[in-house]
Structures are given as C-alpha cells and as structure tokens.
Amino acid sequence: MANRAGTTTPPWRHGLLLAGFAVVACVLLWRAVELQVEQGDFLRDQAESRHLRTLPIPAHRGMITDRNGEPLAVSAPVETVWANPRDLPADPRRLEPLAEALGLDAGGLAERVADYRGRQFMYVRRHVSPDMAARVRELGIPGVHLQREYRRFYPGGEVCAQLIGLTNIDGVGQEGLELAFDDWLSGTPGKKRVIKDLRGGIVENVEQLREPEPGRDLVLSIDRGLQYLAYRELKKAVRERGARAGSAVLLDADTGEVLAMVNQPSFNPNRRDEIRPEATRNRAIIDTFEPGSTMKPFTVATALASGAYDPHTPVDTHPGYIWVDGYTIKDHRNYGQLDVTGVIKKSSNVGATRIAMSMEPEQLWRTLSAVGIGEAVGSGFPGEAAGRLRHFSQWYRADFAAHSYGYGMSVTLLQLARAYGVIAADGQRRPVSLLRLDEPPAGRQVIPAATARSLRKILQAVIEPGGTGTRAAVAGYSVAGKTGTVHKPGAGGYEEDSYTAVFAGMAPMDDPRFVLAVMVDEPKTEEYSGGRVAAPVFSRIMAGALRLMSVPPERVPDLQMAMQGLEEHS
Amino acid sequence: MAGRSWLVAGLVLAVLGSALAVIYMRHESRQLFVELSALQEAGHELDVEWARLQIEEGTLTADGRIERIARERLDMVPVSEESRVMVRIDGE
DSSP states (O other): BBOOTOOOOOOHHHHHHHHHHHHHHHHHHHHHHHIIIIIIIHHHHHHHHHHHEEEEEEEOOOEEEESSSSSEEEEEEEEEEEEOTSSOOSGGGHHHHHHHHTOOOOOHHHHHHHHHTTHHHEEEEEEEEEEHHOOOOOOOOOTTTEEEEEEEEEGGGGGGHHHHHHEESOOOOHHHHHHHHHHHHHHOOOOEEEEEOTSEHHHHHHHEEOOBOOOOEEESSOOOOHHHHHHHHHHHHHHHTSSEEEEEEEEEEETTEEEEEEOOOOOOTTTTGGGGGGGGGGGHHEEOOEEEEEEEEEHHHHHHHSSSSTTTTTETTTTTTEEEEEEEEEEEEOOEEEEHHHHHHHHHHHHHHHHHSSSHHHHHHHHHHHHTHHHHHHHOOTTTTOOOOGEEEEEEOHHHHHTTTTTHHHHEHHHHHHHHHHTTTTTEOOBBBSOOSSSSOOOEEEEEEHHHHHHHHHHHHHSTTSTGGGGGTTTTTTTTTEEEEEEOOOOOOEEEEEEEEEEEOOOSSSOOOEEEEEEEESSSSSOOIIIIIIHHHHHHHHHHHHHHHOOSSSSBBHHHHHHHHHHHHH | HHHHHHHHHHHHHHHHHHHHHHHHHHHHHHHHHHHHHHHHHHHHHHHHHHHHHHHHHHHOOOOHHHHHHIIIOOOOHHHHHTTTOOOOTOOO
C-alpha cells in the first residue's frame, strides 16, 4: 500500500472509512424502518387522503308550471356550508364570524361543533343565499367548505300549496304532485372524478364520468290566474264564516282539465318550519263528504232518462215529510204540489224521494255510478280517495230514499265536479286531468244528451228567484247549479248544528265553459246553508273566471245600444 | 456503420420531438382545463342568476301583488256591470 509519493497509508484509515460507511448505512436503515413501521399508518392515511374521489353532480329537478308556463315550483342552485370538525380551529371564538355570517347563534354552533368533534362531516347550514356563501368564502376558516345543492322554491306560495306539495331538503318529492311525479321531475345525478386534499377541498377536477341528466318539466292544467282568484274568494269565505276548512275545484267543461283547485287552511311551502300538518291536506282530492242535495239532479236525470218524467211532471210533496221504513224524511216546510223543476229549485227531499221511489234502485245506482260516484278519479294524486257508493243490491228502502237526496254515499269535491261535468258536457263523461292536455280526451255518453240539456234548464231555476241558489247568480251570464247543505255525521248519528255547505254548477248554461264545485266545511255563522255560504263563493269565482277567460256575456247591451245611451245622456 | 448512426440520430430527434410534444400537450390540456373550469363556473353563475330572476319574476307577478297595487296604488276597480258593452264584429 504505497502511493506515488512513497508514503504508506496507515492501516487504521481503511478501517475508519469502513466504519463511517457502516454508520451511514445504519442511519438510513433506521430511518427506513421508522417510516415504514413507526409512521407507516400515518403516512398511508396522508397518501390516501390525496387520492382520487368520485363525487356525485346533483341533477336539476324539473320545473312545475301552470298551463301557460308560469313557474309554480323552481329549483335554484344554492350553497350548503359544511365543515370537517377535525380541521376546525379549536378556539370557538374563531367560529364567531362564521356564525354571524350565517345568521346562526354562536353558542349553538360551538356546541354542535363540540358534539361533532371526532367526526369528519357536519352541516353548518344548508341552502344559504349566494351572499352568505360569498362571505363564508371570504372568511376562509380552515375546515369549512361549500357544496352546491338545489333548493326548491314555490312562487305560487300558499295558493297552490297542497296541490304542488313539497320536496324534502334533499330535493325528493314528499307530498302532492312533487311526490306523484317524482320520477318524471328528478333527473339522474352525474358523476365526476376529482383529486381532493386532506381537508376535503377539491384540488383538481380530473374528468366527468357521467353528465347529470336534468329532470323534465311538468306542465299542469292549472291556470295561475284562476287559481289565485279561487283561492282569494275561498279564503275570504272561510275566514268570514269561521269555517273549519273549505275547497273549490274549477274544471274546463270541454276538456276535463282542472283549471283551479284550492283548499283552506293553507300554508306557505317556502317556510317549512311553520307548516302545520292539517294545512297540507289537499282536501278536494283526499277528503270525502256526503254530497247531500247536490246529488238530486242525478235522481232527476234518472227520472228524465226513463221517459216517465219531463221537467213539468207534477210531484206532490205534501205534507212536507214522508215515512220510509220508520225513518222520517223532512223538507224545510211543506212545499205542497211541485213539478220536477220545482223539486230541484226548492231542494225538496220528499220530492226527490217520491221521484226515486217510483223507479227501481238499480236505475238510480246506474246513473250515480255512470257519473263516477264511488269511482276514483285516477288523478294520480297521492292519497286520492275513491268515495263510496254501495251496490244497489245492498240498499234497504230507507237507503234507496237516502241515496235519492245524496246521503248514504260519499264523494270527494273533485268527483262532485266531475259528475257535474257530465251535465255540462251534454252527458259525455271525460277523464279529469291535472296535467295540461293537447287535445280533449274522448268522452263517453253516460246520460242522454237531451236529458243533460233539460237538466241544465232545471238547474238554472235554482238560481232564479225563489230557488235555493239565488246567490250563485253571475251578472250577464246564465248559471246552472245546485246547493247542498249537509248534516255532518258525528259520533252516534248526524249532528244537529254541524254542516257542510256545498254548491256545484256551471256557466254559461247553454254551452258551459266552466264547472265549479265549492265546499265550505262547518261554517260557524248563523247562516250555514249551501245557498248562503257556498253559492256566493261560486258566484264570485265563476264571474271572475268568465271575465278572465273572455267568455262573451249573454245579456249585455250591444255597443249600438250603449252608444245610443251615451248620446242620450250627452 | 454510417447508416446506423443516422438511424440513431433520427430516433434521438424523434424521442426529443415527442417529449417536447408531450410537454406542449400537457400544457395545452392544463390551459384548456382552466378555461373549462372558468366556463363551468360562469355557467353556474348564469344558472344561479336565471333561477333568481325566475323566482323574482314569480314574486313580482304574483296575482295578489298585482291586485293590491292595482287597487291601492292605481285606484283601479273591476269593470262594473253597467259600464260593460259588447262590441260585435260586423256580420255577426
């Protein structure tokens, strides 16, 4: 071991170098063991928290609009503030600006954060306004994130509340048409792949795996203007009468489309926390009641169709009551000798019973079931009631009598409107639709056309002086309709002073455009009859509908005559 | 021997060229992605705005509001029965 200079290297130098290398190797080995064994779990977590994630992209829920495209339910993008409590600052005071920006109680937020400590996800506040979201973003508190969601807004508010229904906060239909047409309205969420950092923030959008497929829009048969009109009048009547509830249904006589369907009490669907369950009932479809005198026209229709009666056939209602199998059927007073028209005009129970009893039960039953009593409307509305009409083979004589003036069966207001729709459409029965139709569906002749036409004439008498429904009159138009004042059944028989006031009718009489049924439940005022409580509501809604839809009045002075009038004045 | 050198040189150039192309394309894709993200963001903003405007329109055109304004601020009344006339088109 000699170098060029001739000096010899001391042997210890070789050993020293070897030892040096050994130490370095040991240090590296130790470090490797430390990383793999001691900190391995920690580092693996760290790595995993950085890898790719697949996230759903929320799909836009379709709009619900009225027949003219006016929005009744709209999904708007909003942001939801969420937090990873592990990453939040430990000092609760640093969360105060956040609570303030979101309008939350600072103490409450601190408590919730403490409850969620140890978990990785909590909602701070869902569905915040864009301004709030911007402020949260500015604050930049670690561990606080924003996420995009959709919120459902209902521009129709309380006017269409029960019909449209509600979604839950995740945008899934819960009630009403939102539930019935949930599949149609909701789209398919998309998927995207992202790289997220350990705080959950998205570092990079990698790719879109699937486009979100937006839901489809739903066009209802409702007309927003008519809906509002009906709601305003019904609400006023229910409030003035101190009534428990009320409903109104307006149908297009030619197509069977529902133009308005309103209920009281109602609620504002945009303020979920104030909703009372009884206000969410769409009573017009899901609640049934005994239709009472509003069914008498169908007794008369049966009689007219049988050929044994015409509108002027005399009917003796003397002495104002009649015994049927131990039951007394009474009129308000003794109307004496009436004709068929008079029985309807005065709403005589005795008369209706006499007419019915001269026929077979099966004939009456056939008419009632032909116009859809006891048969579900098939609107698709969740909880729709079918009402009840017992088969005539199960009727005793007293039942037969009761059916002739509308007791012993139950209907929904929508069914009642549909039955009157048959009278309006010259005996044609069409399906009722909550969705806008492009062309009127085919009808089925269930009552002879001539019978339906003379029935309308009879029903017109109800509105004329001396009838029970004079308050349903609409200036300038001829109205046909029928009142109903129904004793409500309670525990152990019918209650003395609890009523349902009903009015169902149509206008204009010659060629009806609208069919309207109004029901006010348990009016608390002195006046409680269908003619006093429900008929005025009918009149106001019908007058407004005829005007809004520009139906030409039948009895209005001509322009010529008006000009002459003006000239005479000047 | 000379042929092989040329081949090697050519391959080296090709490798260099494709490496540069990869760099360029990567850069390009990043830029396009940034642009896409910006456009998506803008689209989202427009969505928010559209929904907001729809709701605003719904609120402003609410029949109750229009009626209130018509009655209270503009002193409008429904057409009364007496003041209504029918205008017939000639020949009817």
